[in-house]
Amino acid sequence: PAGAGAHVRRPFDNQVMRRVAPLLAAAVIPIPQLGHAPAFKGKPATPHAIKGVAKPPQNRFMARNGLSEIHDDGWQSDVYRWGGPLGRSPHSFSSYLAPGRDCGTVTFDRHGRVISICIGLSGPELYMFDPKTLATLATFSLPPRTPEDILLNPDIFQDFSAGGYFYLDQHDRVVTSTTTQHIYMIAETKRPGFKLVHDYDLSKVLKVNEEIVSQLPDSNGLEWFVARQDGVVGTLDLKTGRVHVVRLGHGATNEITKSIATDDHGGVYVDTNEKLYRFVAGHGGMPKIAWQVRYPNTGKKKPGQLDAGTGTTPVLLRGGRDVAINDNANPMDVMVYRTATGKQLCRVPVFKRGQSADENAFIGAGNSIVVENNYGYDRPTDTIGGALTAPGVSRVDVGARGCHVVWTNTKARVPSVVSKLSLKDGLIYTYTKDRGGSDPWYFTALSFRTGRIVYQALAGTGVGYNNNYAGIALSRSGTEYVGALGGIVALRDGK
Numbered sequence: 001p002a003g004a005g006a007h008v009r010r011p012f013d014n015q016v017m018r019r020v021a022p023l024l025a026a027a028v029i030p031i032p033q034l035g036h037a038p039a040f041k042g043k044p045a046t047p048h049a050i051k052g053v054a055k056p057p058q059n060r061f062m063a064r065n066g067l068s069e070i071h072d073d074g075w076q077s078d079v080y081r082w083g084g085p086l087g088r089s090p091h092s093f094s095s096y097l098a099p100g101r102d103c104g105t106v107t108f109d110r111h112g113r114v115i116s117i118c119i120g121l122s123g124p125e126l127y128m129f130d131p132k133t134l135a136t137l138a139t140f141s142l143p144p145r146t147p148e149d150i151l152l153n154p155d156i157f158q159d160f161s162a163g164g165y166f167y168l169d170q171h172d173r174v175v176t177s178t179t180t181q182h183i184y185m186i187a188e189t190k191r192p193g194f195k196l197v198h199d200y201d202l203s204k205v206l207k208v209n210e211e212i213v214s215q216l217p218d219s220n221g222l223e224w225f226v227a228r229q230d231g232v233v234g235t236l237d238l239k240t241g242r243v244h245v246v247r248l249g250h251g252a253t254n255e256i257t258k259s260i261a262t263d264d265h266g267g268v269y270v271d272t273n274e275k276l277y278r279f280v281a282g283h284g285g286m287p288k289i290a291w292q293v294r295y296p297n298t299g300k301k302k303p304g305q306l307d308a309g310t311g312t313t314p315v316l317l318r319g320g321r322d323v324a325i326n327d328n329a330n331p332m333d334v335m336v337y338r339t340a341t342g343k344q345l346c347r348v349p350v351f352k353r354g355q356s357a358d359e360n361a362f363i364g365a366g367n368s369i370v371v372e373n374n375y376g377y378d379r380p381t382d383t384i385g386g387a388l389t390a391p392g393v394s395r396v397d398v399g400a401r402g403c404h405v406v407w408t409n410t411k412a413r414v415p416s417v418v419s420k421l422s423l424k425d426g427l428i429y430t431y432t433k434d435r436g437g438s439d440p441w442y443f444t445a446l447s448f449r450t451g452r453i454v455y456q457a458l459a460g461t462g463v464g465y466n467n468n469y470a471g472i473a474l475s476r477s478g479t480e481y482v483g484a485l486g487g488i489v490a491l492r493d494g495k
């Protein structure tokens with residue numbers, strides 16, 4: 001060490017670091033792989049467009065449908081009107097975010113850049129990626145996990161609060177909850193970057209154990225949020241900061257672990273471990289229950305569920321006339337209710353008894369629902385060393401008098417991804433774990449019409465490519481993205 005008063009020359013001064021930083025950010029390191037597997041299976045797809053599907057209404061307080069949040073729109077449809085990769089000389093690439101961050105929700109700003117909150121052991125961080133290379137263009141540090149958060153959710157792989165669900169508003173601002181019970185509004189800067197423009201402190205109205213899971217604006221611009229414990233449903237006036245909160249009850253049956261859906265009449269749909277609710281804003285913005293319905297429940301947490309209840313965010317379909325979730329029966333049922341009254345329209349079982357669970361939202365396209373089987377996946381160790389989850393993807397069609405299973409794929413194994421549908425391609429885009437000691441993960445495309453696997457393109461091998469509940473996203477340029485435990489992965493067709 002230098003003596004007192006000595007001048008110490010550092011390896012890089014601030015000016016040099018400012019020059020080097022962009023180069024370091026541009027250096028993309030792929031997620032490490034742990035072996036070899038077939039790069040492509042199947043054959044390139046021939047597009048078969050799906051027509052006549054009603055468009056979800058555009059919420060004017062959110063970015064354009066398909067770009068704004070994990071389920072694409074307020075109806076939580078998981079449906080795109082543009083296409084994705086067709087499997088024509090496909091190329092997969094990735095970006096390793098040391099020491100490992102899972103980018104659960106992938107969105108796109110108006111410049112086409114990828115915006116995501118990527119969650120690691122220490123907590124969440126906001127990222128901006130180059131859509132062509134996955135180079136990191138900017139980051140923004142969010143509050144780290146708190147001791148209370150770690151105590152409530154010791155398993156980081158099952159914790160979606162504080163960034164797992166976020167959305168882009170109509171100005172491309174990120175709206176997200178934090179580990180400190182705040183809601184942040186974060187804008188983009190002219191140079192690639194972020195800045196905090198609004199900070200709404202909800203800690204004064206929430207108990208210390210009530211962690212915010214998700215937030216979305218209703219069709220009138222009132223911000224709604226839910227917290228996992230005690231069934232907290234709240235509203236926030238973004239102009240005045242005024243907050244209203246109701247609690248649906250105490251105990252595990254009132255947990256809320258999923259996001260919410262909104263319609264174009266001010267309605268907000270929330271599910272707990274026990275019931276499905278439709279809320280509207282009452283006097284002064286106070287949450288008011290329009291209707292509630294109890295769904296079938298064995299009361300047992302199955303392998304492949306976060307808790308003993310539905311695993312799906314509510315999804316609206318048939319032009320907004322119906323809302324669907326899965327129940328917790330054995331076997332699991334697809335449940336469909338009228339949005340106007342909450343009256344049950346139909347109930348149909350999917351997958352095998354003793355092997356059915358779903359912890360991801362349905363795809364809702366017109367009168368069709370696509371549901372996946374996540375039975376057997378609780379955490380990454382469930383797919384390591386050649387381990388597999390139960391197979392199953394089904395399509396259920398809904399009519400005026402009931403619903404029925406159109407087809408079931410018994411080969412595709414989908415541990416935990418939020419799958420998507422392209423109406424332009426007629427393809428269901430999902431993410432599967434296949435057999436093999438190298439633990440291969442595949443971008444997999446299914447035919448919406450038949451349910452058959454069209455192609456599989458290798459994303460990578462090993463635990464770093466496990467998406468662990470992250471959702472698929474399709475850019476307008478046709479590239480497919482998904483978060484993984486090692487960072488973020490993408491697939492695009494070759495020229």
